[in-house]
Amino acid sequence: MTTAALTDEFESYRPRMFSxxxxxxxxxxxxxxxxxxxxxxWNGADRAAIGQPGAWLAxxxxxxxxxxxxxxxxxxxxxxxxxxxxxxxxSGGTLGPLESAEQRDAVSMALLILLERLTPVERAVYVxxxxxxxSHREIAGVLDIGEANCRQLYRRAARAVTDERARFDxxxxxxxxxxxxxxxxxxxxxxxxxxxxxxxxxxxxxxxxGKATAARKPVVGREKVLRFVVGGMEKFxxxxxxxxxxxxxxxxxxxxxxxxxxxxxxFEFRDGLVSEVWVMVNPDKLGFVARQLSHS
Numbered sequence: 001m002t003t004a005a006l007t008d009e010f011e012s013y014r015p016r017m018f019s020x021x022x023x024x025x026x027x028x029x030x031x032x033x034x035x036x037x038x039x040x041x042w043n044g045a046d047r048a049a050i051g052q053p054g055a056w057l058a059x060x061x062x063x064x065x066x067x068x069x070x071x072x073x074x075x076x077x078x079x080x081x082x083x084x085x086x087x088x089x090x091s092g093g094t095l096g097p098l099e100s101a102e103q104r105d106a107v108s109m110a111l112l113i114l115l116e117r118l119t120p121v122e123r124a125v126y127v128x129x130x131x132x133x134x135s136h137r138e139i140a141g142v143l144d145i146g147e148a149n150c151r152q153l154y155r156r157a158a159r160a161v162t163d164e165r166a167r168f169d170x171x172x173x174x175x176x177x178x179x180x181x182x183x184x185x186x187x188x189x190x191x192x193x194x195x196x197x198x199x200x201x202x203x204x205x206x207x208x209x210g211k212a213t214a215a216r217k218p219v220v221g222r223e224k225v226l227r228f229v230v231g232g233m234e235k236f237x238x239x240x241x242x243x244x245x246x247x248x249x250x251x252x253x254x255x256x257x258x259x260x261x262x263x264x265x266x267f268e269f270r271d272g273l274v275s276e277v278w279v280m281v282n283p284d285k286l287g288f289v290a291r292q293l294s295h296s
Contacts, residue, residue, distance in 0.1 A: 024065035026085035028288035080210030091246035104249030126157040209282035
């Protein structure tokens with residue numbers, strides 16, 4: 001097979017491999033790097049040893065991600081302030097089809113944050129099973145573990161994720177309307193209106209990575225978040241252009257200054273109220289989404 005043919009064949013698998021790597025790493029940039037490393041291995045591999053290219057690549061990418069997760073956890077211990085997943089615009093199919101509530105939830109900020117609590121191997125088992133419908137036998141082959149062990153890892157991971165996710169509701173059809181109401185109330189400094197939109201235990205998370213202004217600790221509670229939002233809007237909103245985009249399967253607010261993306265705010269709802277706000281302002285983690293938005 002010629003080099004061009006090898007490249008073409010790999011490129012046909014690239015979107016699926018990127019989708020896998022992102023779910024494993026919660027970082028678009030690291031996912032791109034992992035897929036590129038897989039391409040190098042693909043080019044140097046013995047073609048006779050690759051029976052099923054898709055399965056071979058999935059194994060390579062998964063194991064590359066497991067190695068990256070181990071080193072990433074060490075780096076995150078020194079991270080300045082809360083660490084959040086890197087946002088990705090999903091309306092163009094970057095993470096595959098998101099046609100159902102379950103598919104959208106599988107790439108949501110809330111779920112990616114929960115996956116951080118799993119061990120790397122638990123995360124791999126969960127992602128391969130839930131997002132890509134691999135059988136336990138196939139997953140065991142990818143990870144070189146026993147099938148019984150694979151089933152046990154999946155049960156443990158699924159239980160941890162399901163128990164926590166049960167607290168939230170999707171409210172998919174109402175999310176954009178809720179965000180519009182939220183933004184209007186924040187711009188107008190409508191404290192009463194904002195107060196009605198928050199759960200009592202609402203939490204505001206900001207990821208600045210020490211490179212942009214953000215709260216170094218989560219802001220917890222309706223009154224504290226209320227003051228924080230109004231103060232931030234008074235200080236920054238006049239200089240920002242705010243719009244909407246589908247980010248990680250749900251409507252999110254995109255903030256731009258002079259055309260440059262400077263922030264992405266994603267939301268979680270419970271009983272029709274805002275229960276979690278995740279704000280990404282770390283410029284190092286906005287590059288991928290900025291490229292996506294520039295082409296939309």
